[in-house]
Amino acid sequence: MLATLLLTSVVMLSALGVQNLAAYLSLFTLCYFAVSFVFRPKRRTVDFVGLGLLYYSAVFIAIAFGL
Secondary structure: OHHHHHHHHHHHHHHOOOOOHHHHHHHHHHHHHHHHHHHOOOOOOOOHHHHHHHHHHHHHHHHHHOO
16 A cells, blocks of 8 residues: 555656655655554554654755755
């Protein structure tokens, strides 16, 4: 499910001509958390993938907007 959602989002963004890495990373983060919310996997530790995606998408957005 996640792979299909990510593939669809990449195809749609590239068809629209988006070349900003922050847009791709933010959309990947949104897709990851949406699929994670729907399927609610059992976790033994903190969601390091989710935290990493959230951190780096915030960094790239801050760089893109010059903050």
